[in-house]
Structures are given as structure tokens and as C-alpha cells.
Amino acid sequence: MTGYAAITGWGKCVPPAILTNDDIASVIDTSDEWIRTRSGIRERRVSHVPGSDLAAVAAQRALAAADADVNDVDLLIIATCTPDTVIPSTAAHVQRKIGAYNAAVFDLNAGCSGFVYSLSVATSMIRSGAFKKAVVIGSERITWFLNWSLRDTAVLFGDGAGAVVVESSEQESGLLYSHLGCEGDAAEALQIPNFGTAGNRFVDDYGVFGVQFDGREIFRRAVKGMAKETKIVLNELGLTDDDIDRIIPHQANLRIIESLAKHLSIDMSKVEVNIQNYGNTSAATIPVAMVEALEAGRIKPGDRILLAAFGAGLTRAAGLVRWGDRTTPLQTSDAELPPCNQTALEILAEAIKHTL
Template sequence: MTNNGRAASKTSAVSNNGASANGARKSAARAAANDRPRPHYARFAHIVGWGMAVPERVLSNHEIARLVDTNDEWIVARTGIKERRIAEGKETTTTLSIESAQNALEMADISPEEVDLIIVATATPEYSFPSTASLVQDAIGAERAAAFDLSAACTGFIAALGTAAESVRCGSANIALVIGAETLTKVTDWEDRGTCILFGDGAGAVVVQGSDVPGGIMSYLLRSDGSGGNLLTLPSVGATRPGGVAGLLDHTIDMNGREVFRFATRAMASITREAVAMAGLSMENIDLIIPHQANRRIIEAAARGLEMPDEKFYMNVDRYGNTSAASIPIALCEAVEEGRVRPNDRLVFVGFGGGLTWGAIAVHWDVTPPEVSRWHRLGRQVRYGLSRARSVGRRVLRRVEGAVFGMQAPEVEPPHRGKK
């Protein structure tokens, strides 16, 4: 054998030995991974709590008629809206979110420290950052929860609930708090007769919990069509908008009502059918549809498109107007309270909004609110207080650390625009 042949054989042997060693290491790694404890993956996501919060101030159509050229009869005929709630003073998207979250947790008999995930759907946060969800997390004392906001306009609650359900199903969260909250009247043009009659403020929340028991959220669908994004807009200060007063003055809702109406009636009917079929049901199996409360005429048109009676659609748009991402959870809370939702019912939540976006969720409503004794309620309030105290304590500790260790950001001279 030549030297080259011996070298080749030696190289081949080394390669084979290396491959064998690598294979052995991979096998050992796989065996070790199989021996590690695995997280529990819940197959089903159930709604176990719900709550709402609306401002105290009621604004009637008669009051709006003193602001613009309109009247109560015209507004009711065109929209079905008789009044709406207006956030005033210290009422904000965050405060309404916090109140609705606390109500939902109380209904579910779940403590804040048990929550793994908080999602807030809103188009009207106080800040671009921090997120409203982070502020809620701090306020209620949910110290171990991940928290973020989600923006999908009036479809936001559908998107947030679907996202939370998927997180619960895959095991990354066991208990999720989902909130839809808006203060749209703060971004309403009160001189525009076409939009100022529509919007109201409020918040609604649900608690989603993982379980091995079949039921709960059965299907989730979300669709988008950005080609219609200009039909419903809320301009914001940013790269394409001026800062300062000029940008803020233009920060109001603009809508092509006729085109949105046409889109909404088609989208709601089609996505409802898809979600019902995806859940393995037929429309005859559905006990109640809880739609986004935008306009009574849109809901009635969707009912005709689905060939279902109006009684199968829950409506409270007459009392609250269009509260965007908050409308479905608020409607759910009132439907349960009025006895329109009963154990073992099959429900559909369906919405549409700017983006354009639309979506639907089919739900098997298999929950009965727990009966809570007075002592149990008192103990829960103590746990809430302790959770909140821990959150306040962390904030105080952070300030003390900053004072003791001088943890302050160095001063940086701002860039001079227009200069290199």
C-alpha cells in the first residue's frame, strides 16, 4: 500500500471513529433529554372568570345634539346607539383595565400571583411604552406574569383571547388574563357628526385557565387585509407625523363609514361560519353570538347573512356605543348576568376593525361561577393586598438602590437635527 493509501485509510478511520463518537454523544444527549421532567401541556383553554368596568359619566344623544347638527332619532335609526360612557378625570384605559381585571379574577377565585400572562388589547393606551398590560401587572400585584399589549383595533380582543388560548394550550402559561380596554372618546373629533356619535369608553376582561377537561375555546381564526387600512384610521405621532401640538391635533379617528359597513357585514358572516366549522359544529348548534358592538345595523345585516334570527345575537350597543376592543368582553359580562349565556351553551365571539382585521372564536361555555363564602372572600382580599404590597415594595427598593448606588443614566447631549 502506498503512503497516500495508508494516509487515506488512517483519515477514514479517524472520520469513522469521530462519527461514532458524535453519534454516541447525540444518543446520550437525547437520552438525558428524555429523562428530564417535562412541562405539563394543557389540551384545553377554558374561560373561568369575567369582569367589566365602565366610566360613571353617561353621554346621551341629546347632549351630542348640542355639539353637532344631529338628533336622537337620527342617531338611533342609523346606529342603534342611545348613550355611551365617557372617561373623565382620573379614569383612563389603565384604570378601567385594572378594575375589570380585578373583577374577573374575583369571579374566577384566582389570586394575582397565580397569573402567568396578561394581554391588553387597546388602541388608546396612555403610553407607547410601558405597555398598559405592564401597568396592570404592577397594579394588581401579578408579579410572575409576562405582560404585553396587542393592537388589532376593534378585533383586538379576539386576537388577544386567541393568543392567550394558544399560550395555555402549549403550556407556556396556565392562567392568562385577557383585557380589552379603550378610551376612544379621548381621540374622537367632536365636530365630526359621522364619528362622534359612535364611540364610548370601557373595559372588559376574562381569565383563561388550562385544563385536561374537554371544552372551552374550540376554534380561533384571525384575518387581515391591509389594502383597506385607509378606511379606518387613528393617526399617531411618528415617522410620518409631526411631533408637538400639530401632531396631537390630528390624533383623531377617521372612518369611511360606507365602505366599513360593507366590509363588516360580509366579514362577520364569513368568519363566523369558518370558526363554527373549524370547531366541528354547525350554525344550528350555536346558542348565542356575541359580536363586536359597532352598529346595530351591521349586526342585523350579519344576522341576515347567516340566516339567523336577531335573537341569536347579543346587543348592548344602545347603552355603550362602540367601545372597540372592549365591546365583546363587556357584552359577554352582561349576557352572562342577564342569563343569556348558560352552562353548556355554544357561543361565537366575532369582531372586525381597522387594519382591516376580522376574527372569530367558538366557545363551549362550560363554567359556572364558584360560590364563595364571606370568609373566603375576605381571605382573597388579604391575598390581593399582599400582592399589591409586594409590588409597591419592589418599586421602593428600586428607588433606594438608585439613591445608594448612584444608578442614574449619564447625561447625553441630544442630537442636533440637520447637522452632521
């Protein structure tokens, strides 16, 4: 290991079309009250473009915040479980869109834990000395995969992307330690069946594919799994709950976040929560919440920030980030998504028609 891997830039991109709970209640049997009280979600975003577009804008904003030249990026990892295409990787699309042609690029699918997994991989690759400057992105267009006849699942997800720039540094900062795991015995608790080589694509009625889950099983395993990984990370670093300045947890359900905080005896005032605005954007929740915490001045130089996630797999992950000296961007980017001239319900109309 040589030195550290500091986070020097950050950016997010959420699509403009907003889907409220009432919008959903106008097409399926649910209510704003049920969704709010069971999950904490009030609204989410629906993308009018492929996930790589969201990722590219988030990455360009992160590069500007770091005042980094895209030609110096030698590694680009995108955490996504909703790729634009199976071949090529979403990372290849993003490389083309931002012009990062000197980078090794790949997708990493660890479901909603994907960003913590990817940050861990990028940090190790930089600390090994083999790479110098990475862009790590969490980006999802998960509304594209929803089955609107499964109301427990369909109401929880939204689209978005967040990105960070990670650079080799001598200062003790960035991801100091992480621990990753998976509970493959419960792999089927969260899945998109009928999609991929396990299926028979030559049957007449290939069927509808969409995200489905066993909500209660995931809820139980999520709290236990994140608490377990978190304790491993704190023990390894010789820290206690009191040493944590902020927690940025995966945003899947407000009640899961509250249970985790209780488990760790950490006050909710230290916990980043934005699920009310975006729902579960899978691998994008943590980087988006990190960007919003920085923009709102809730991250201070030297802060110890705990990341905790779980997701399809069922993966689980935790990591401890020591923030560096700078909490403001060096530059801003003028990167923008193409304009959207549809409402969220209009974007989803066909998906709702075919899956309901």
C-alpha cells in the same frame, strides 16, 4: 396542544359618566333620532380616568369571579388601541395596578377585533403548556381620541373595559377554535392620522389628531369579513348555524349586527346586543357583552358561543367558545374606579373645544 383553556372568571368596568345622544346634539349638528336610527346607540360612557384604570378594575372583578390569586397569573394581555402611554405598554400599568408581578404582560392592537385576537393568543399560549393562568382584557378610552368635527365618527364611540380569566383545563371548554384575518389594503378606511412615527412632529402646526373613517366601506367589509371568518370557524369544527346557542358580536352598529345575523340565518333572539347603552367601545365590546350575558343568565353551561369582530386594520376575527360548567362568579371584588365628579360633557369640554 395539552388540554383546553377554560374561561373561569369575568368582569367589566364601565365609567359612570353617561353621554346621551341629546348631550351630543347640544354641541354638534346631529340628533338623537339620526344616531338611534343609523346606529342603534342611545348613550355611551365617557371615562374620567386612563384606560388602564378601567382595565385594572375589570381584571380584579374577573379574578374574584374565578377566585384566582393574582400571584398565580402568569400572562396578562390587554387588547387596546387607545393606550395610556406608548412606552410603557398599558399592560405594564395594569400589572402594577393589580399587582400581577408574576405575569408576562403585553398590549395587543388589533383595533376592535383585539379581544378575540387576544383570547386566541392567550388560549394558544395556555394550550401549548407554556402558561397556566391568563388575564385577557379589552379596554379602551376611545373618547379621548375623538375629533368632534367629524360627526359621523364622533357619535359612535364610548369607553369601557371587560376582562376574562383563562386557565388550563382538561374539560373541553374555552375557545375551541378561532380564525383571524386582516384587510390591510383598506387600512386607511379607519385610522388616527397625525399620530405616530409616520408623522412629522417638528412642523409648527402638528394638527389635530382623531379617529376618522369611511363608514360605508367599513360597514360593507364588516359584514362580509365577520361572515367569512365565522363560516371558517364553523366549518373547521363541523358545526352549522343551528349548533350556535349565542352570538356575541362586536358592537359597532346595530344594523351591522342585524345584517350579520341575517347572513348567518341566526335569529336575533340569540344575539347579544348592548350597543344602545355603550356605543362602540372597540376591543371592550365583546367582553362587556359576555359579562352582561352571564349576569342576565343568558349563557348556560355547555353553550356554544360564537364571537365575531372586525376593526381597524381592517382586522376581522371569529371564534367559538364552549362554556364550562359554571356561569356564576365564585367571589366578588370591591375594586372601584376613583369617584367622578364631572358630567360627561365636562370631561370632554376641552376635546370638543380643540377639535370642533
